[in-house]
Amino acid sequence: MSSQYFNEAYGAKPPENYERYFVPAIGKPIATDLLCLAALRPGERVLDVACGTGIVARLASRQVGAGGTVAGLDVNSGMLEVARSITPTDVPIDWHESGAEDMPLPDEAFDVVLCQLGLQFFSDKVAGLREMQRVLAPGGRLVLNIPGPASQTFAVLAEALERHIGTQAAGFVSHVFSLYNTSEIRQLLNEANFRDITIRAHNKKLTLPPPKEFLWQYVYSTPLAGIVAEADEQALVALEQEVVRRWQAFQENGSLVDQQRIVAASALK
Numbered sequence: 001m002s003s004q005y006f007n008e009a010y011g012a013k014p015p016e017n018y019e020r021y022f023v024p025a026i027g028k029p030i031a032t033d034l035l036c037l038a039a040l041r042p043g044e045r046v047l048d049v050a051c052g053t054g055i056v057a058r059l060a061s062r063q064v065g066a067g068g069t070v071a072g073l074d075v076n077s078g079m080l081e082v083a084r085s086i087t088p089t090d091v092p093i094d095w096h097e098s099g100a101e102d103m104p105l106p107d108e109a110f111d112v113v114l115c116q117l118g119l120q121f122f123s124d125k126v127a128g129l130r131e132m133q134r135v136l137a138p139g140g141r142l143v144l145n146i147p148g149p150a151s152q153t154f155a156v157l158a159e160a161l162e163r164h165i166g167t168q169a170a171g172f173v174s175h176v177f178s179l180y181n182t183s184e185i186r187q188l189l190n191e192a193n194f195r196d197i198t199i200r201a202h203n204k205k206l207t208l209p210p211p212k213e214f215l216w217q218y219v220y221s222t223p224l225a226g227i228v229a230e231a232d233e234q235a236l237v238a239l240e241q242e243v244v245r246r247w248q249a250f251q252e253n254g255s256l257v258d259q260q261r262i263v264a265a266s267a268l269k
């Protein structure tokens with residue numbers, strides 16, 4: 001395996017790989033559950049916070065129809081660039097580049113705020129949730145989800161990253177799955193003045209590509225891409241060998257099967 005292999009297969013920027021690989025395998029199936037819980041109605045005004053490449057916003061746009069509006073907000077300009085470029089022109093979504101902790105949006109402007117797989121990354125989670133509360137109209141609803149703790153599949157990945165690449169790489173995976181305690185999440189929502197809080201956790205079965213493909217798709221769709229770029233080739237080979245060997249236990253008909261706990265929370269303003 002040469003380093004050319006990695007560059008040729010996944011040479012695109014992480015946000016492009018995120019949309020190409022992560023969204024179909026993980027983002028869209030989880031977004032479908034989130035939207036089911038949100039039960040959007042035609043005509044509603046929706047904000048997707050930490051929208052990434054916009055999967056939730058695009059699905060929401062179909063549901064609220066021409067009488068509704070959808071906006072997406074994310075701190076990462078690369079993610080928004082992909083979001084803008086792949087959203088059909090007949091799907092009108094306003095994209096905003098901003099941190100969730102200080103949104104350039106007016107008070108009470110939305111009926112529903114959605115946030116998928118994002119809250120764990122906020123540097124100030126209460127500030128982000130207070131902003132979501134501020135931009136909601138009275139009686140408006142928040143629906144969000146967060147994954148954690150890491151499934152066995154991702155625990156294997158974190159351990160192998162720690163062993164072969166280093167603490168920073170393993171730390172990224174830990175961060176992804178760092179917020180899952182339902183009491184802690186309820187406390188954050190309370191501090192942001194939400195009411196009627198409902199929090200439920202469920203195991204989501206995700207059918208992923210075969211182990212070797214999924215390993216590199218995940219790495220090159222995330223900030224891990226920048227970290228492994230600094231690693232030497234022997235370390236990458238060792239990483240692949242360990243992960244692919246240990247992921248055999250989670251294979252079904254050639255696919256890697258992940259059982260990931262997802263916490264979903266909904267609340268009212």
Ligand SMILES: C[S@@+](CC[C@H](N)C(=O)[O-])C[C@H]1O[C@@H](n2cnc3c(N)ncnc32)[C@H](O)[C@@H]1O
Pocket residue numbers: 023027031049050051052053054055056073074075076079098099100101115116117118121122123
């Ligand atoms: C795992 S992605 C989820 C993206 C999208 N919601 C989805 O389901 O595909 C996490 C996103 O959170 C964004 N993010 C992280 N911290 C943020 C913050 N403080 N404010 C806004 N967005 C943030 C990242 O840029 C990234 O796009």
